[in-house]
Amino acid sequence: MRVLLVEDDPTIGNAVRDHAASQGHAVDWATTIAQADAFSDVVDSDLILLDLQLPDGSGVAFLKRLRGRRNMTPVIVLTARDQISDRIEGLNAGADDYLVKPFDLGELAARIHAVARRYGQRTTPIIQLGDVEVEPAERRLTGPHGAIDLSGREWAVLDCLLRHPGTIVPKSRIEDALYALGSEVQSNTVEVYVSRLRKKLGSSHVVTVRGLGYRMDVA
Amino acid sequence: MSASFSMTRRLMIWLTLGTALFWLLSAGLGAMVMREEFDEVFDSALEETTQRLMSLLIDQQFQSTAVSGADPVEVSPPGAKREYLTYQLRDQTGRVLLHSHDAPSEPFQVPLRQGYFDDEDHRTYTVAALNDTLFLQVADPLDHRREAMLEGARTLVLPILGLIPASVLVIWLILSKALRPISLLQDEISQRGGGNLRPLGLDEMPQELAGISTSVDTLLLRLGAALQAERDFAAHSAHELRTPIAGALAQTQRLLAELPSGHLQARACQIEASLKAITRLSEKLLQLARADAGIGAAETPVDLVPALRLVVDEFVRLGGQNARLKLELPPGTRLIQAVDIDAFAIALRNLIENALRHGPQNEAVVVRVEGPNGVAVINCGPVVSDAITAGWTTRFKRGATSSPGSGLGLSIVSQLASTMGAKLVFQSPAPDRSDGLRVAIEWPG
Numbered sequence: 001m002r003v004l005l006v007e008d009d010p011t012i013g014n015a016v017r018d019h020a021a022s023q024g025h026a027v028d029w030a031t032t033i034a035q036a037d038a039f040s041d042v043v044d045s046d047l048i049l050l051d052l053q054l055p056d057g058s059g060v061a062f063l064k065r066l067r068g069r070r071n072m073t074p075v076i077v078l079t080a081r082d083q084i085s086d087r088i089e090g091l092n093a094g095a096d097d098y099l100v101k102p103f104d105l106g107e108l109a110a111r112i113h114a115v116a117r118r119y120g121q122r123t124t125p126i127i128q129l130g131d132v133e134v135e136p137a138e139r140r141l142t143g144p145h146g147a148i149d150l151s152g153r154e155w156a157v158l159d160c161l162l163r164h165p166g167t168i169v170p171k172s173r174i175e176d177a178l179y180a181l182g183s184e185v186q187s188n189t190v191e192v193y194v195s196r197l198r199k200k201l202g203s204s205h206v207v208t209v210r211g212l213g214y215r216m217d218v219a
Numbered sequence: 220m221s222a223s224f225s226m227t228r229r230l231m232i233w234l235t236l237g238t239a240l241f242w243l244l245s246a247g248l249g250a251m252v253m254r255e256e257f258d259e260v261f262d263s264a265l266e267e268t269t270q271r272l273m274s275l276l277i278d279q280q281f282q283s284t285a286v287s288g289a290d291p292v293e294v295s296p297p298g299a300k301r302e303y304l305t306y307q308l309r310d311q312t313g314r315v316l317l318h319s320h321d322a323p324s325e326p327f328q329v330p331l332r333q334g335y336f337d338d339e340d341h342r343t344y345t346v347a348a349l350n351d352t353l354f355l356q357v358a359d360p361l362d363h364r365r366e367a368m369l370e371g372a373r374t375l376v377l378p379i380l381g382l383i384p385a386s387v388l389v390i391w392l393i394l395s396k397a398l399r400p401i402s403l404l405q406d407e408i409s410q411r412g413g414g415n416l417r418p419l420g421l422d423e424m425p426q427e428l429a430g431i432s433t434s435v436d437t438l439l440l441r442l443g444a445a446l447q448a449e450r451d452f453a454a455h456s457a458h459e460l461r462t463p464i465a466g467a468l469a470q471t472q473r474l475l476a477e478l479p480s481g482h483l484q485a486r487a488c489q490i491e492a493s494l495k496a497i498t499r500l501s502e503k504l505l506q507l508a509r510a511d512a513g514i515g516a517a518e519t520p521v522d523l524v525p526a527l528r529l530v531v532d533e534f535v536r537l538g539g540q541n542a543r544l545k546l547e548l549p550p551g552t553r554l555i556q557a558v559d560i561d562a563f564a565i566a567l568r569n570l571i572e573n574a575l576r577h578g579p580q581n582e583a584v585v586v587r588v589e590g591p592n593g594v595a596v597i598n599c600g601p602v603v604s605d606a607i608t609a610g611w612t613t614r615f616k617r618g619a620t621s622s623p624g625s626g627l628g629l630s631i632v633s634q635l636a637s638t639m640g641a642k643l644v645f646q647s648p649a650p651d652r653s654d655g656l657r658v659a660i661e662w663p664g
Contacts, residue, residue, distance in 0.1 A: 011466030015473045022476065053458060080461035081454075082502075084526045084564035102465035102498050105472045107537070 001046040001116055001159055002026045002177050006036040006062070007078065008054050012101070016049065016078070019105045020112070023139060024155030026177050033057040040066060044176065045073050046163070047112060052079040052090065060093045067094035074115045078103065116163065127162060127218060129205045136162065141200075148200050153178055157193045161206065161216035170213040190214075226401070227394050234390045235383065242379045250372040257367055261359060262335070262342070268304060269344045269357040276308050276317060276355060277348055306357040316353075327356050337361075400425050404432060415518045416443035449512035457505045464501065468494045503627040506565050507614075510631050515562040515638025523554040523563050527594065530567050531586055540575060547587040554588055556662055558639045563660075566635040567594065569628040570658050574598035578656075595659035597649045603656055608645035629658075636660050 003025045007013040010031075017027045028043055030036040033056045039045070048066075052059035063075055076097040077090045087098045096115050099108060113136055127134040133142045139155060141148040150158065160177040161169055174190045194214060198206055207215045305322035307315045313326050329336045329343045331354045336343045341358040348355070400421075407419045418436040471491045478484045527548075534541045556563075567586075574584040578598030585597045612633035614626070629643075636643040641662045649655035 009462055009466055012462070012469050015466070015469030018473050019469070019476070080458040080465065082457060082461070083454075083561040084529055085561050087529060088525070088560075101461045102468045102494070105469055105476075 001112075001156075001163070002028070002043065002179075003112070004036065004039050004043065004045040004048045004073075005029045006031075006033070006048065006054065006059065007051045008032065009051070012078075015105065016108065019109065020049075022152060023109055023112070024150075024152045024159055025112070026156060026179055031055075033059070033062050036062055037065075040071065040073075044173070046177075047115060048073055048075045049108075049112075050075050050077050050095070052077060052081055052086070060089060063090070063093045063095060074118070076108075076111055076115060078108075116159075127165075129218060130202050132201050132205075134158070134162065143200075150197075150200065153193055154196055154200070157190070158197055158201075161214060162218075165216050165218040168209050168213045168215050174214065227391075227398055230394055230398075231387065231390055234394075235387050238386055238390070239379070239383050242382070243376070246372065246375040246379060249375050250368065253371045253375075254368050257364060257371070261364055261367075262344075265304070265342070265344045265357060265359045269306070269346045269355055272306060272357065273346050273348055273353075273355040277353065280308070280316070280353070303363055304357055304359055306355060309354045309356065311352050311354070322358070327358060329356050329358075400428050404428055408435060411439060412516055415516075416440075416446070446513050450509065450514060453505060453508040453512055456508065460501050460505070461498075464494060464498055468498065503631065506569070506631050507627055507634075509562070509565065510634040510638070513638055514559045515635050516640060517557050517559045520555050520557045521560060523556060523558065523560060523594075524548065524552065524588065526560040526564050527554065527567060527586070527588065530564050530571070533568075534571055534575070540580060543581065543583050544571065544575065545583050545585050547585055549588070552588050552590070554591060554594060556592075556639070556641075558641075562635045562639055566632045566639070566660060567596075569632045570596040570660075573628050574656075574658070589659065589661075590664075592664040593659050593661040595657050597655060597657045599652075599655045602654055603645070603647040605645070608647065608656075611645070612643065632658075632660070 003020050005013060005016055005020070005027050007016065007029070008031045013029055013031065017029050020027045025047075028039050028045065030039050031054075033054050036048075036050075036054075040048075050059045050063060054062075059077065059079070063077075066073070066075070074096045075094065076099060077095045078099050078101060079086065079090070080101045082100045090098050096118070097111050099111060117136070127136070131144045132148065134140075135142075136159060139150075141150055156177045157174055160174050171190050174193075178189060178193070194206055194208075205217055207217055209215055302319060302321045305319045307319075307322050307327055308317035309315050309326060309331065311331065313331060315324060315326050318324060327341075327343060328338060329345060331345065331347075331351075333345055333347050336345065340362070341360055342364070343356050343358040345354055345356045347353065404419070404421060404424070407421060411417070411419075416439050418439055419432055420436075421432045424432045468491065471487055471494060475484060475487045475491060478487055528546070531544060531546045534544050571584065571586065574596045575598075578584055578600050582599040585595075587595045587597060589595055611629045614630040633643045639660070639662075641660045644657075644659045644661050646657040646659070647655065649657040
């Protein structure tokens with residue numbers, strides 16, 4: 001997933017970014033509301049992790065503006081404001097979930113998967129791709145001969161395709177999911193990772209739709 | 220402590236008594252003046268009667284032969300009734316020559332001297348004639364005068380007695396009107412409390428109360444500012460404290476993820492555990508600071524059920540042992556109280572944490588909304604005596620348990636329950652069970 005992290009504290013932001021990246025998510029990190037606005041204008045994020053107290057304004061105001069523009073990107077609020085009234089205010093403003101600092105990074109990962117599952121309309125946490133079983137929440141892939149290892153970028157591509165099963169995902173969108181992982185994306189990068197996925201999952205699940213993108217066929 | 224009293228009632232009683240007393244004093248003075256006047260009238264009549272009667276008796280004396288007899292003559296006209304005035308005609312030796320039919324034949328115990336003489340029962344007027352050889356003494360009974368005096372006084376007093384109830388009503392009406400500003404001030408002050416510290420805003424108070432009203436407003440403003448400062452401090456402290464802890468914890472967890480297995484990872488695990496312990500303790504201290512800052516009461520009643528659902532949901536989503544938590548909320552139940560929802564949530568969180576931590580593992584913990592005035596958290600476990608539960612609300616005092624905890628949870632709940640206008644109730648065994656514990660926040664119904 002492409003995640004927009006809005007957090008002004010470098011220590012927390014740094015750890016959350018690295019943890020999300022280790023989970024295969026591409027993270028854009030904004031430290032101010034202005035940067036977050038700029039990111040949301042040009043990048044189509046799959047999830048926003050939003051702090052509420054930022055140097056140039058309130059995260060709630062940013063969230064309300066976002067929803068006012070009919071941008072329904074899922075938002076998880078990460079905040080030190082622990083009162084139930086803050087939580088109600090955040091949820092009423094359009095947040096999908098609310099995590100109070102200090103939080104466990106494992107708990108954050110679980111919340112991200114839960115929100116992603118809800119928005120990706122996955123009714124089950126386990127997805128069957130032929131002989132292969134995918135558990136996105138646990139980032140576990142099991143084939144007929146046991147566990148299959150995927151790199152972070154391979155997960156990013158697989159997750160991007162799995163969130164839109166049966167529909168064409170443009171190549172540019174997959175590139176977006178890879179861009180923020182920190183390295184340059186060459187013109188054939190997506191093809192390289194799709195090819196690696198086909199080798200590990202079986203060639204029939206990821207279908208190339210020439211000139212448009214890729215489609216994941218889920219059994 | 221002396222019992223409280225009603226100022227209006229006290230004023231009514233004393234004003235009525237005072238007014239009645241003055242009326243009675245006035246009536247008494249009137250009666251005294253009236254008696255003087257009565258005495259003058261009676262004396263005048265007595266004197267006149269004596270003088271007229273004397274001339275008549277002298278005429279009769281010279282015409283009658285009976286007077287030369289030894290015995291006094293009783294003048295008894297036919298059909299005579301009981302007379303008010305009695306008289307005796309006496310010679311200079313004191314012998315009674317003639318007397319009226321109600322007068323005794325024995326001489327009056329009155330000296331033969333012109334003028335008035337009073338004894339216990341009569342006022343007697345003596346007039347002399349024929350060179351002080353004849354004396355006529357006419358006695359007027361004092362009973363007669365006293366009766367006239369009493370009737371006159373009664374006429375003065377009886378209307379006063381009748382007027383007392385009317386005066387009570389008038390005094391009550393006057394007092395109600397005059398004391399209305401006090402009632403208004405009383406009503407406004409009684410509405411102030413933890414949830415309402417707005418100034419009274421009573422502009423048109425009488426001079427006697429304007430100073431009080433202004434002082435109360437000043438006090439409320441200062442109190443409100445002090446409490447707000449304390450709450451802001453607690454809220455800012457929460458943010459300032461949580462953020463670095465969150466950073467340290469997140470970085471430690473990343474370190475754990477990136478370190479290879481071994482002693483360095485074990486050390487990182489210890490740091491993580493310490494940071495989590497600091498998190499829990501700071502959480503409790505911040506909650507305690509908020510409770511001490513007086514959060515709890517609110518001006519407007521709110522339904523606490525949505526907040527209750529959120530709190531229960533927080534726990535259930537964490538999974539593990541928290542999945543034991545069950546919410547019993549009959550459909551349509553509402554918990555409407557004039558309570559700060561943050562205070563309520565803190566109290567409920569602590570009750571749930573305690574029940575999950577100290578109740579037996581794998582046994583359900585129930586959060587039950589018990590009608591509109593109470594919420595209870597019920598867990599299984601051994602029966603606990605009242606003597607033990609009584610000590611649980613003391614700060615930093617922990618029960619006989621090896622489970623982790625700060626010893627602050629129930630003291631926070633107790634403090635918050637008090638500011639929320641509720642009671643913290645312990646009941647063991649729990650209702651309909653032979654074991655377990657029910658801890659409830661109950662509002663007066």
